[in-house]
Amino acid sequence: MTSIKHALVFGGSRGIGGAIVRRLARDGARVSFTFVAREDSARNLAEEIAGAGGEAFPIRADSADAAQIQAAVGAAVKQHGPIDTLVVNAGLFRMATVDAVSLEDLDQMLAVNVRGVFLAVQAAAGQLNDGGRVVLIGSNVTIRTGMAGASVYQFTKAAVAAMAKGLALDLAPRKITVNTVQPGPTDTDINAGAVDTLAAMSPLKRVAHPDEIAGLVAYLAGPEAGYVTGTSLTIDGGFTL
Numbered sequence: 001m002t003s004i005k006h007a008l009v010f011g012g013s014r015g016i017g018g019a020i021v022r023r024l025a026r027d028g029a030r031v032s033f034t035f036v037a038r039e040d041s042a043r044n045l046a047e048e049i050a051g052a053g054g055e056a057f058p059i060r061a062d063s064a065d066a067a068q069i070q071a072a073v074g075a076a077v078k079q080h081g082p083i084d085t086l087v088v089n090a091g092l093f094r095m096a097t098v099d100a101v102s103l104e105d106l107d108q109m110l111a112v113n114v115r116g117v118f119l120a121v122q123a124a125a126g127q128l129n130d131g132g133r134v135v136l137i138g139s140n141v142t143i144r145t146g147m148a149g150a151s152v153y154q155f156t157k158a159a160v161a162a163m164a165k166g167l168a169l170d171l172a173p174r175k176i177t178v179n180t181v182q183p184g185p186t187d188t189d190i191n192a193g194a195v196d197t198l199a200a201m202s203p204l205k206r207v208a209h210p211d212e213i214a215g216l217v218a219y220l221a222g223p224e225a226g227y228v229t230g231t232s233l234t235i236d237g238g239f240t241l
Contacts, residue, residue, distance in 0.1 A: 004029040006080040011090030013042040015188035019210035025054035032076035034061040063090035063116035085221040089137040095149040113156035134178040140236040168230030177229035184236020203238035
């Protein structure tokens with residue numbers, strides 16, 4: 001069990017985000033989480049957690065929209081009270097080589113993967129309990145991509161890792177820790193159809209299960225990680241070795 005009473009997860013309806021919501025709820029937290037388009041997935045997840053005796057509150061919010069980010073924090077606090085743990089998982093992944101990246105895709109990835117992450121922390125900071133936790137979901141592509149077409153995604157995730165350091169210093173006086181989790185290839189919708197190829201590239205010859213990523217998030221959100229801040233923890237089965 002953790003000491004978390006209320007966790008807010010941006011981008012929590014499915015995939016890694018859904019696994020994080022399930023894990024934190026199983027550990028006893030009341031969880032609020034955002035979704036953008038898949039209301040069915042969000043409602044199903046909330047019902048699943050309720051059926052297991054937990055509490056999960058879905059909130060529609062686009063992480064590219066500053067007003068919706070602010071509103072999501074307000075709705076979460078109204079529903080479950082002040083926040084103990086903030087997880088920012090919302091992100092976009094679109095591949096194209098530098099000569100083919102559209103201005104629209106560039107702007108959208110910057111808006112969600114960088115601006116949206118900062119705005120989520122900024123919006124939640126005043127509602128975070130002292131001694132709370134912030135966990136940002138980055139990517140192991142910050143260290144290595146190994147493929148063409150991921151340059152925009154790579155530098156947005158590198159920005160998240162750098163951002164965590166500054167945010168950790170900003171929030172340290174309140175004993176709030178800020179860390180980044182950098183998953184490698186994971187068995188989610190985004191990798192559908194590529195799991196076997198990605199597994200062959202890994203020393204462990206498999207990809208991660210979303211629950212494994214959620215486990216690392218739960219550790220960073222728990223009492224044993226109180227002295228861990230401003231760092232990036234890569235969980236990729238040796239993919240970047």
